[in-house]
Amino acid sequence: MIGIYDIHAYPGQHQVRSGNFRDIIDRYKKNIPEDKKIILGEAGYKYWREADSMLMQEYIKRAETHPFTKGSDSNMMVYDYFYGLDMSILAMDIMNGGYSAIAAWMLDDAMHSNGDSGNTKDIKLWGMWNILGEEVFGSPEEENIRPWYYTWSLMCRYFPAGIDILNVNGQLPHGIRVVAGSKDGKFSLAFVNVSDKEQIIRLQVPEDLEYVQEFAYRKDFRPKNDLGYPVPNRKNFTIPEEYEIRLEKESFSLLTTFPY
Numbered sequence: 576m577i578g579i580y581d582i583h584a585y586p587g588q589h590q591v592r593s594g595n596f597r598d599i600i601d602r603y604k605k606n607i608p609e610d611k612k613i614i615l616g617e618a619g620y621k622y623w624r625e626a627d628s629m630l631m632q633e634y635i636k637r638a639e640t641h642p643f644t645k646g647s648d649s650n651m652m653v654y655d656y657f658y659g660l661d662m663s664i665l666a667m668d669i670m671n672g673g674y675s676a677i678a679a680w681m682l683d684d685a686m687h688s689n690g691d692s693g694n695t696k697d698i699k700l701w702g703m704w705n706i707l708g709e710e711v712f713g714s715p716e717e718e719n720i721r722p723w724y725y726t727w728s729l730m731c732r733y734f735p736a737g738i739d740i741l742n743v744n745g746q747l748p749h750g751i752r753v754v755a756g757s758k759d760g761k762f763s764l765a766f767v768n769v770s771d772k773e774q775i776i777r778l779q780v781p782e783d784l785e786y787v788q789e790f791a792y793r794k795d796f797r798p799k800n801d802l803g804y805p806v807p808n809r810k811n812f813t814i815p816e817e818y819e820i821r822l823e824k825e826s827f828s829l830l831t832t833f834p835y
Contacts, residue, residue: 579675580607583617589626591664592750592769600672614676615669619650619701620661642696643712648689649700656794656825659723663767663827666730667754670740679727685711703727720803726792726827729805733763733831748774751822763831768822776820784814784832792827 582603586596600615607613622630630652638646652658662679669677681687684705689697695711703724708717734740738756747753750770756763762784768774788807791797798808814830822828 577611580611580613581616582613584615585619585621586665587622587624587627588620588630588661590624591620591661591668596665597668597672600668600674604673612675614674614678616676616678617680618662618665618669618677619680620652620658620665621650622652641700642714643684643698643705643717644700645689645697646700647697649698651700653701653703653721653723656722657769658721659726659792660767660769660825660827662723663726663730663765664752664769666727667752667765667767670734670754670756671743673740684717722792722797724803725797725799725805729790729792729829730765732835733829733833734765735833738763747776750774751776761831761833763829763833765827765829766820766822767827768824770824772824774822774824776822778814778818778820780814780816780818783816784830786810786832786834787812787814788831788833790829790831793823794825 584600586599590596604613622634634646634651637651638644638649641651650658666677681699681701682703684698684700684702685707686702687699688694689699703721704719705712705717709715734754734756735758738758741755741757743753743755748770750768751774752767753776754765764778766776787810789809789812790805791808796808798806800806820828
């Protein structure tokens with residue numbers, strides 16, 4: 576009688592980066608009927624586990640001094656560059672794990688307050704921005720697009736609804752995640768390197784990929800237009816059947832043949 580299965584999850588950074596969370600979602604997937612789909616309908620990170628204790632200390636420090644939230648249901652790290660890497664890894668695990676969708680919690684700080692109270696001093700701060708930063712909170716800079724929008728919007732745009740997630744074979748270096756997909760003859764590949772050094776991936780594809788666009792997300796380099804939307808740093812090049820990709824430390828890269 577159940578049409579689709581839905582779980583909500585807030586893993587820790589170490590749990591995801593170590594690969595342990597992938598084991599958990601695989602167990603959920605194995606325990607639903609084979610003819611049914613499962614989605615991660617609400618996804619983010621929480622840092623209460625011991626392995627994330629340093630992040631938790633920083634979280635508490637920020638929450639204690641923040642004017643818009645008491646931190647009781649927030650993620651104070653949405654301002655940080657690394658959150659864009661972590662949310663991408665989470666999406667990749669879900670895609671490679673055979674799930675049908677993932678939805679991030681959440682789009683906009685202004686959507687929700689703790690307990691639905693409407694208290695502007697205790698919002699659920701999880702968003703890619705706060706659309707009412709100036710009007711309600713007296714802080715125009717809160718309306719700025721936060722870093723994790725960059726990677727999340729690219730994953731949504733270039734792994735669209737209906738895309739087939741492809742099986743990726745091979746031994747990956749420590750700290751690397753990869754996902755690949757195809758739809759209507761177009762392909763996308765995304766990579767995350769959360770290690771502390773540059774990594775080289777030797778990619779083999781069934782045929783040359785033409786008219787490729789490349790997007791990059793690095794701490795000091797993420798091209799965007801005047802509105803803050805991602806733009807490619809390279810475009811209209813060809814990936815041969817054997818191709819070497821250099822991934823800088825703590826970086827995200829996306830290659831796609833989708834034309835938009």
